[in-house]
Structure formats: C-alpha cells, structure tokens
Amino acid sequence: MEEKQILTVSASPHVKSTATTRRIMLDVIIALIPAAFAGVTVFGLRAALVIAVCVLSSVMFEYLSRRLMKRDCTVGDLSAVVTGLLLAFNLPVSIPLWMCVVGAFAAIVVVKQFFGGLGQNFANPAITARIVLLVSFASAMTGFTSPVAGGVDAVSTATPLNILSSADGTSVAQLVANGELPSLLKMFLGVRAGCIGETCAAALLLGGVYLLARGVIKPAIPFSFIGTVAVISLFASRFDLTWTAYELLGGGLLLGAFFMATDYATSPVNTGGKIVFGVGCGILTAVIRLYGSLPEGVSYSILLMNIACPLIEKLTQPKYFGFIKSKKKKEGKAA
Amino acid sequence: MSNLRPDAILHAVSRGRGGVKVDHSKFTAESETVRIPTPKTVVLPMQQHIGAPCTPTVQKGDHVDIGQVVGDSDQFLSVPIHASVSGTVTAIADVKLSNGRMAPAVTIESDGKNTVFAGVAPPEVHTKEDLVKAIRASGLVGLGGAGFPSFVKLTVSPDKPIDTLIVNAAECEPYITVDYRECIENSWNIIASVYTLSQLYGFKRVIIAVEDNKPEAIKILKNIADKDIETGNIVRLMTLKSRYPQGAEKMMVLSATGRKVPAGGLPADVGCIVMNVASVAFVARYLKTGRPLVSRSVTVSGDCIARPGNVRVPIGTSFADIIDFCGGFTQTPAKILSGGPMMGTAVVDTNAPLLKSNNALLAFSAKTAEAKPQTACIRCGRCHDVCPMGLIPTKIERAALTGDADLLKKMGTMVCMECGSCAYACPAGKPLVQYMRLAKDVIRNNK
Structure with missing residues (x-):
C-alpha cells in the first residue's frame, strides 16, 4: 500500500463481452464459405479467380483509402473481405477481371469510405457496386454461362428467371421436360446459370442458419423478405407451388435475403423496422420480377430499401419500457 | 395466489x-461473513446517498458512542448518519470520496471500547x-x-x-x-x-x-x-x-x-x-x-485480493483497511471498484471511506481491467437488443453528440438506468453508459 498506486478510472461497466467487430465479420466469412465452394464447383476455377480478385482489390482499396485520408487502418476488421466476397458472389463467372477491380473501387472507396467507412454508408457497398457494373457493362454482367462449363469461352445461356419471364403460356413442367429449365433439385444444389455465389440454395441456407445460430443476424429480415416474395409469387401464379419454388430458388433472393439485406449499416436496428424493411424488399423484388423489364430485382429492391432505412427507423421507433402514450392510458393502467 | x-x-x-x-x-x-476488527478511525461523509446532504450535529473533540447521530438534515429526502465506532470526533472537514468527489465528513478516532450509545433502544x-x-x-x-x-x-x-x-x-x-x-x-x-x-x-x-x-x-x-x-x-x-x-x-x-x-x-x-x-x-x-445502520456487509474480491471474502464492516472504514484485512493485494491492481463490475464506480483513492450503499470492493489486475479497443459503430443493434428498457443506445449516442435534446427526450433517454448491458454487449467497445450519462446531461441542461 505504500507505493503510489496508479488506478484506472473509467465509466461502468468494467467488464465487456468478448464480441468484436472482427469476430462478427469472421462469422459472415465462415457463413459465405459453403457458397464460395459451391460457386467454384459449379462454375469452375475461374470463379475462384474472380473471388480472389474481388477480395484482394477490396482489401487493397480499403487500405489505400484509409491511408490517403490519414485515418486508422481498418483492414483488420475484415469488413472489406466480406464486401469483396459478396461482390464476387454477385458477378457472373465470365466477367473480365478488371471490371472486378472497378466494382471493388465503387464498393469500398465510393460507397463505403467516402461516407465515413464501416457503419456509416447508407447503401450496401456490394449491391451498389453490382448495380454500377450492371449499368456500365450490361452485356458483361448478364453474360451468364452454363454451369460446369467454366472458362471464358463457355456457351452463354439464360438464367432460370429469364426463361420463366419470357415463357408465355408454357407451363413450368413443360419447360423442365424440354430441358430449357433446370429441375428443382438442380436449382437447390445450384447447378444452373447465374452469378457465382447466388445459385446454390443449399450452401446459402447453411450459411444463413450459421449466422442465425451465432446471433450475427436476426430472422426478421430474411424471413419477411423471402416470405413476402413467396406470398406474392403464390398469388401471381394462382397458387402454382412449383413456379413459386423457382422464384424463391432463382435469382439472388437467398443470397440477398440472408447476407445483403441484413447488412447492419443499411438496415434498421429495431425488429419492427427490420420486418418493414424485409417486407419492402420482398414487395419490390416481386414487383420488379413480375412487371419490370428486368428478370431479377433483388439488388434494386435492397438498394431502394437501404435508402428508405432512416425513414423506416423513424416511423417504427420502438416504445421504450413504461412508455406512456397519454394521460388516459396512465389512469387505465393504475386502475 | x-x-x-x-x-x-x-x-x-x-x-x-x-x-x-x-x-x-x-x-x-461460500465464505461466511466475518467481522473486521474495529478500525482506528472512521470517516463518515455527510453525503451517503441520493438526496440532501446532512449537516454535522457534533463538534470536534466531542465523545460519541456507537449509534449516536453525528449528522442529520431537515430535508425530506435524507436520513441521519450515526457514529459507527465509539471514540472522539477528531475532525469535521472535507474528504475525498472513493469516486474523487469531495464531501464534508465527520472523522471519529476509535477508543477501542465499542460502547453503544445510551439512547439506543x-x-x-x-x-x-x-x-x-x-x-x-x-x-x-x-x-x-x-x-x-x-x-x-x-x-x-x-x-x-x-x-x-x-x-x-x-x-x-x-x-x-x-x-x-x-x-x-x-x-x-x-x-x-x-x-x-x-x-x-x-x-x-x-x-x-x-x-x-x-x-x-x-x-x-x-x-x-x-x-x-x-x-x-x-x-x-x-x-x-x-x-x-x-x-x-x-x-x-x-x-x-x-x-x-x-x-x-x-x-x-x-x-x-x-x-x-x-x-x-x-x-x-x-x-x-434499536441499533441503527452503523455497519454493513461487503464482498471483497477480484484477482488482486489475497483472501477474498464477505466482511462485516463499520460504515466509514477506509477501503485500504478493508483490503488489508483481506490480506492486501497479491499483485498491483490496475482498477479498484466500489460495487459490482457492471454498475460499480472506479475508485480513485483507497483511503476513501466505505459508504452505506457500497456492497462490494473489487480489485482487478491490468489483465482483467483491460478495456476493449474502441472501433466504429457498425449499427449491429446489439445495444438495442440487450437494453432492458428498449432504448437504442447507438442512436442516443449520436443525438447526444449533436446535442439534440428534443430527440433525446423522444427516444426515452431518461428511463435509462445505466445497467451497462449495452456497453457490455457492444462489439465496437463503445463506452455507451458514458454516452447515456452525457445524453441525460444534454436534456438536463436544455431545460
């Protein structure tokens, strides 16, 4: 007791949980690994190359932009790796590699760092980058190749949703019988045309369940998003279950609902807001698919709802404990 | 029923x-409560709880017995303070409390007899x-x-x-x-x-x-x-x-x-x-x-305490005396707390006296007391998920930093009881309780 003590003084609490941003991002990466494997298996080794280029350039842009802005280096939080992975998952396997770098620039530098870095961006970086690329390089972004063919010279083909939206009058069963549409099992396993990470429903569901189990995401957004698309598709198809199943497994719905709509920075923090957000994404996705000129609407719907997020949070402000609405209610409670 | x-x-x-x-x-x-030997001196601050402070009712040099009133107030939200040992009042002066604040206090030097005041019935x-x-x-x-x-x-x-x-x-x-x-x-x-x-x-x-x-x-x-x-x-x-x-x-x-x-x-x-x-x-x-509140039980624990345990201590005993009774420190503490790790207050000086409301005295080494590095908020919403009051601490933090008192009131800032769940759960290591206190000050200053 004699020697001078130097004691730390800080505000309570004096113990903290072990949760860190890096651990959360690592969980997202772990959850994305099955889909990455599926993408490489289905589309060949070039998919791995696209993923690697996206991840490396995202991390590089994160490092460079933080450095140029004289801010702390945030590469260690792994969020750039997640963005890179998600960007790659949203690209067709045949995409020229320099476009991947352009996409990573749009995602990390423009969408994320220009707005203040992690947690400050108002739109999902990977989704916005995908849309930037889609608008800029439409043909490269929609040049989907048949699965397992791999390589850049592969035969170009239409995605299942493309086939469905252009099939006037032909029933789903007929399309499958004709060999135009992959079977539901192939859809579930991801053996179909599409972006690298979006095709394998089995892998995406596995990753989604992992994130739910780890508490990284809440069920509110994915369930309300997918549920809304399912309900609208059922009604639009006059309760054709097979057609609805194709709508759910096709496009980027599962990838979007579990991994991109749930992005913390661009979705509401409260449960009520999350449900509104998910339902909004679902309605927009279904409407774009059914009535828009595009076959796919997941990324646009998420981007639009990202922009609406602050408004949703404001309108769904949760009631705090013991909230008193009016004097009348208070009297009723006391009685 | x-x-x-x-x-x-x-x-x-x-x-x-x-x-x-x-x-x-x-x-x-499992450690049974043990009585600490009567300390040589006790210091009884006149502000021991929420509400109005007491005024000393004894003079320097007075003899007091256990249970005798040494401070009282005529305000409603206040209770008297009693001598916790018998002996002589040696000083009536400002002392530093464990949280660093100064408060007037009555110091009593024990005569070692522990005589109970005649008026105790x-x-x-x-x-x-x-x-x-x-x-x-x-x-x-x-x-x-x-x-x-x-x-x-x-x-x-x-x-x-x-x-x-x-x-x-x-x-x-x-x-x-x-x-x-x-x-x-x-x-x-x-x-x-x-x-x-x-x-x-x-x-x-x-x-x-x-x-x-x-x-x-x-x-x-x-x-x-x-x-x-x-x-x-x-x-x-x-x-x-x-x-x-x-x-x-x-x-x-x-x-x-x-x-x-x-x-x-x-x-x-x-x-x-x-x-x-x-x-x-x-x-x-x-x-x-009829014996008034002159002592209380305290848990003394933490990885720096030689013999952790539960101790019955006269109010006003110095933290240093209590720690000495528990065998002193095994290693240099980096942080000492009065109260628990979730809501307790960091102690500035171990010479400060124990108050009626102090239920624990914890000493932590640098390893345990280490703060999580602070990073950017990722809006994960964990602070809101764990808040028992249903508040959104991250939003309150932002509103507090911009000084938006109206928004803070609307978000229910004042119902926060500073339990610390938000800051505990925060993966970005943000001192959210500190921000909640700041937010309450913004509201108070805006009136």
Whole structure:
C-alpha cells in the first residue's frame, strides 16, 4: 500500500463481452464459405479467380483509402473481405477481371469510405457496386454461362428467371421436360446459370442458419423478405407451388435475403423496422420480377430499401419500457 | 395466489426484454461473513446517498458512542448518519470520496471500547407511520447499491394502494455475494421482517425473489417461510432466470407481478414496494435492538485480493483497511471498484471511506481491467437488443453528440438506468453508459 498506486478510472461497466467487430465479420466469412465452394464447383476455377480478385482489390482499396485520408487502418476488421466476397458472389463467372477491380473501387472507396467507412454508408457497398457494373457493362454482367462449363469461352445461356419471364403460356413442367429449365433439385444444389455465389440454395441456407445460430443476424429480415416474395409469387401464379419454388430458388433472393439485406449499416436496428424493411424488399423484388423489364430485382429492391432505412427507423421507433402514450392510458393502467 | 399450492415455488410471471449473460464470478459465495476488527478511525461523509446532504450535529473533540447521530438534515429526502465506532470526533472537514468527489465528513478516532450509545433502544412501532419514522431514524438506505432512503419507499400515499412487497435477493451483479450470505446467515430476520411489514401494510402477497443460481438460499428461505404457512400464507419464494439486470427494480416488478412501472414512475405506481434483502433483514434487527445502520456487509474480491471474502464492516472504514484485512493485494491492481463490475464506480483513492450503499470492493489486475479497443459503430443493434428498457443506445449516442435534446427526450433517454448491458454487449467497445450519462446531461441542461 505504500507505493503510489496508479488506478484506472473509467465509466461502468468494467467488464465487456468478448464480441468484436472482427469476430462478427469472421462469422459472415465462415457463413459465405459453403457458397464460395459451391460457386467454384459449379462454375469452375475461374470463379475462384474472380473471388480472389474481388477480395484482394477490396482489401487493397480499403487500405489505400484509409491511408490517403490519414485515418486508422481498418483492414483488420475484415469488413472489406466480406464486401469483396459478396461482390464476387454477385458477378457472373465470365466477367473480365478488371471490371472486378472497378466494382471493388465503387464498393469500398465510393460507397463505403467516402461516407465515413464501416457503419456509416447508407447503401450496401456490394449491391451498389453490382448495380454500377450492371449499368456500365450490361452485356458483361448478364453474360451468364452454363454451369460446369467454366472458362471464358463457355456457351452463354439464360438464367432460370429469364426463361420463366419470357415463357408465355408454357407451363413450368413443360419447360423442365424440354430441358430449357433446370429441375428443382438442380436449382437447390445450384447447378444452373447465374452469378457465382447466388445459385446454390443449399450452401446459402447453411450459411444463413450459421449466422442465425451465432446471433450475427436476426430472422426478421430474411424471413419477411423471402416470405413476402413467396406470398406474392403464390398469388401471381394462382397458387402454382412449383413456379413459386423457382422464384424463391432463382435469382439472388437467398443470397440477398440472408447476407445483403441484413447488412447492419443499411438496415434498421429495431425488429419492427427490420420486418418493414424485409417486407419492402420482398414487395419490390416481386414487383420488379413480375412487371419490370428486368428478370431479377433483388439488388434494386435492397438498394431502394437501404435508402428508405432512416425513414423506416423513424416511423417504427420502438416504445421504450413504461412508455406512456397519454394521460388516459396512465389512469387505465393504475386502475 | 389461492389456486397455487402454498408450498410451491413460483416462477417469474413475465420476462423482461434484453439483458446479458455475464460470468457470475461469485467466488465468495461460500465464505461466511466475518467481522473486521474495529478500525482506528472512521470517516463518515455527510453525503451517503441520493438526496440532501446532512449537516454535522457534533463538534470536534466531542465523545460519541456507537449509534449516536453525528449528522442529520431537515430535508425530506435524507436520513441521519450515526457514529459507527465509539471514540472522539477528531475532525469535521472535507474528504475525498472513493469516486474523487469531495464531501464534508465527520472523522471519529476509535477508543477501542465499542460502547453503544445510551439512547439506543428498540423503537415503539404500532402503525405504518411509526415504522416510517423509526426507519428514517435508523439511517437505513437501500443496501443493494443504489442507496435510496428506505423510509421513502415505505411511505405510502393513500391514492397508490400497495398490495405486493418484493424482497429483492436476485443479486445479478457478478462477484457480489453479500445478499446471498444474508439469505443464508440471516434468514430468520428476513422472514421476521416480512411478517412485521405484512401486518403493518396488509400486503396481499410477499414475493422473495432469488435468481436460480442460488438454490441454497431458496431452500433455506423456503423452509422458514413454510413453517408459518397458517398465519400468513402470503409469502412466496420465486426463482428467476439468472440474467443481468434481473435485480433492477423495474425488471424485478415485471418478473414478479407482470406489471410495468411507467417511465419516470416508481414501483409504488403499480402497487409494489421493492426492497433489497439485506435492507429487509436490517428492519427486523433494528426493530429488535434499536441499533441503527452503523455497519454493513461487503464482498471483497477480484484477482488482486489475497483472501477474498464477505466482511462485516463499520460504515466509514477506509477501503485500504478493508483490503488489508483481506490480506492486501497479491499483485498491483490496475482498477479498484466500489460495487459490482457492471454498475460499480472506479475508485480513485483507497483511503476513501466505505459508504452505506457500497456492497462490494473489487480489485482487478491490468489483465482483467483491460478495456476493449474502441472501433466504429457498425449499427449491429446489439445495444438495442440487450437494453432492458428498449432504448437504442447507438442512436442516443449520436443525438447526444449533436446535442439534440428534443430527440433525446423522444427516444426515452431518461428511463435509462445505466445497467451497462449495452456497453457490455457492444462489439465496437463503445463506452455507451458514458454516452447515456452525457445524453441525460444534454436534456438536463436544455431545460
């Protein structure tokens, strides 16, 4: 007791949980690994190359932009790796590699760092980058190749949703019988045309369940998003279950609902807001698919709802404990 | 109540939102409370609790005995302070409290005789009013940590009928075990108090609430309560799922009765009185002996304490004396706390005296006290998920930094009880409780 003590003084609490941003991002990466494997298996080794280029350039842009802005280096939080992975998952396997770098620039530098870095961006970086690329390089972004063919010279083909939206009058069963549409099992396993990470429903569901189990995401957004698309598709198809199943497994719905709509920075923090957000994404996705000129609407719907997020949070402000609405209610409670 | 078997142990009727799972770290649970030898000097600050400070009623050089009033106030929200040792008043001057604030204090040098003041006699209590008067005179404040004068809780207004007494033995803060020891060592006093209070107040039911990680306490209390089934049959033991901050007053009322205390209100608004178990036990002791609040139990623990344990200490003993009694430090502490790790206050100086509301003294090494590095908020919403009050701390932080008092009020900032769940859960290591306090100051300064 004699020697001078130097004691730390800080505000309570004096113990903290072990949760860190890096651990959360690592969980997202772990959850994305099955889909990455599926993408490489289905589309060949070039998919791995696209993923690697996206991840490396995202991390590089994160490092460079933080450095140029004289801010702390945030590469260690792994969020750039997640963005890179998600960007790659949203690209067709045949995409020229320099476009991947352009996409990573749009995602990390423009969408994320220009707005203040992690947690400050108002739109999902990977989704916005995908849309930037889609608008800029439409043909490269929609040049989907048949699965397992791999390589850049592969035969170009239409995605299942493309086939469905252009099939006037032909029933789903007929399309499958004709060999135009992959079977539901192939859809579930991801053996179909599409972006690298979006095709394998089995892998995406596995990753989604992992994130739910780890508490990284809440069920509110994915369930309300997918549920809304399912309900609208059922009604639009006059309760054709097979057609609805194709709508759910096709496009980027599962990838979007579990991994991109749930992005913390661009979705509401409260449960009520999350449900509104998910339902909004679902309605927009279904409407774009059914009535828009595009076959796919997941990324646009998420981007639009990202922009609406602050408004949703404001309108769904949760009631705090013991909230008193009016004097009348208070009297009723006391009685 | 009536359709339940009288010997049944109740389960929580409702479960509040949020909360966090923290390591219990109750290493001192099995260590019996020991009395510390009378310290050479005690320092009795005139501000020991929420409310008005006391004015010294003794002069330098006066001789005082245990239980003699040394400070009192004529303000409503205040209770007298009593000498905790017998001896001579050596100083009436400002002292530094453990949190670094200065307060006037009466210093008493012990004569080692521990003579009890001649005026100490059991109070005559026949009505509620008698009890309230007696409890004020006893100097009792809530012993659970918040230190709210107990007589105020026991003052009931006719327009707010009280039907339930909740004895709070949840003790959800990590490390602290004094309430648990109270349940085991003073169970008879607890039950005796419960019956006295029930007779005076006519409670419809009394719920003794204990977290389910303290089965021994539940067993002992239940055995005693069951013996008196014919006379009262209103006392029930209730087990609560251990989850921090289960013991917080509003959470306790919700768990035990399903009622929600309105924002800005008190348990009395929904017909409840909530009292800490040690405070309840004190009431019976006081009514029997008339000995005011001059000592209390403290858990001394943490990875720097040589012999952790529960110690009965005269109020005003210095932290250094208590630590010495527990064998001193095994290694240089980096942080010392008065109170638990979730809501306790960092101690600036170990020469500061123990107050009536201090229930623990914890010393942590640099390893344990290490703060999580602070990074950017990722808006993960964990702070909102765990907030028992349903607030969104991250948004309150932003509004506090921009000084938006209206928005802060709208978001319910004032209902925050600073339980620390948000800051505990935050993956970005943000000191959210500090921001909540800042937010409250923004609102207060805006008035």
